[in-house]
Amino acid sequence: MADVTQGNAETEPSWWDGLMDTLRERLGLAPRERKPQYIFYRHPVPVRLLHWLNAIIMLVMLMSGLQIFNAHPMLYWGNAADFDHPFISLTAEGTQEHFWGVTKIGPWTFNTDGWLGASGTNGVQTVRGFPEWATLPPESPNLALGRLWHFAFAWLLVTNALAYFGYILFARRYKELVPTGDDIRHLPHEIVTHAKLQFPKGEAARHYNGLQRLTYFVVLFVLGPLIVLTGLTMSPTIDSVFPFLVWVFGGRQSARTIHFLVAFSFVGFFIVHMLALFLSAPINGLRSMITGWFAIEKDAP
């Protein structure tokens, strides 16, 4: 493979494509039509390593965060909790013997039994905000252990994020992530084509498209700092040193609510991230984040 990083080298079908072709043949499926393609080195080692570390860290942060949330599964706005009027609450209704989980958002109440408010712990119906498969540790309440996991991995999260930011700054890769004026202007068009599941092909797929740049920018440079800062704002000691944090977020309970909403924005991002992967080119995309190599179909001459 000569100078593939320049992206000009033609490639034979990769070992993976060969394997897939063989599989299709064995399964009696029609052979896949393949345009000539070349592969280029999309994701260098630090990006891939930090990406997968981040995936594990975020999962632990989310699950231990839900365990912590279960200690008081209600959200408020402002500095103090208005216990009678939470903005969101996951609670149980019924009697001591027979109860079911309900979720309240503003004036609306939903029956979310088995999922939110009340669900099984080791097979026994329990009052708990999030269910056992979603929390770390699974049993609830275990606020003490949830906090240990959360704060330990918070250090890893921040270290990992700083390493990543340092790398993209050093390697000047941030240019791929900062949206341009054109990106913003073309946003409606991009949203429509993405909604129709028409993903960029050929040379256009070599670079992130506008919607990708905007998404990654918001996730990395808005949601990322936001979740760290709102997390820190919940600490009374931090508040004594940086009281403006409390002010910026509109109070400690607001910071907690924003922390929660941002966490679920990350969940939303993850779902879209997975949909985009599986609906566009799952093998190619996944491979590029594991081996670094991304295949580009050559545009018709």
Add this chain to the structure above:
Amino acid sequence: MSDTRRNVLVRGSTLLGSLALAGCTDLSNKPWVQNALGEVENLTRVAQRLFAGGHSLAPEYSKADVARMFRANGTLNPGTNDYAMHLANDFKDWVIPVGGLVEKPLKLSLVDLRRMPPRTQITRHDCVEGWSCIGEWTGAPLAPILAMARPKPEARYVMFYCADPMGNGALDAGGHIIPPPYYYESLDLLEATHPQTILAYDLNGKPLPVENGAPIRVRAERQLGYKMPKYVQKIDLVDSFTRIGGGKGGYWEDQGYQWYGGI
């Protein structure tokens, strides 16, 4: 997809799911995992002390922010005969000894405490569970009290022993009653001498209600609620808390909560 293949997939994913779940439980229960995670508490404490090593003040609020009902949590009434007697007597005989590693042990009655220059602060109480509540606290700052008692050089922590038993106790294998532990807590000298650390006797301008820790509770405004014990009965200065209670420095610490309650 054929039915059997779907069954295999469903069963497989259920199995994988339960394995993952079991893995998390097992991992969480391993002592070395808990120890490793616990080490991070030190990192957090050192890092926060790097910023808040001095006496940075917790935000204070205005009268308009004060909650109509201050949320009471944990013990709502110690429920012992001894406490009931003190309550009936308006806590006139409630005396808090300040002892341990001090040059000059003290005995402080409520009258003594109320005679000291008071401090009133409207602060936000942050519970480890996640909620916050704002109240106006008045009390005697702890720093001058400690200065009067003159801690010995080896004193590192201030222990607070409380009047509320936690639970009903238990029976051991031989049928003997194991008495329940009483609530206790500890602060290091930096936090104990912080200007907003007070022995509070008033909440919102009135003597502390029973559910909020009458007659005396600690306020340490840069810490979480469990670091501010209620029903304070005795204060001791020590060089280490490893031989006190469960050895972790407080009732909730002995149940696995972090000793450092700044986050």
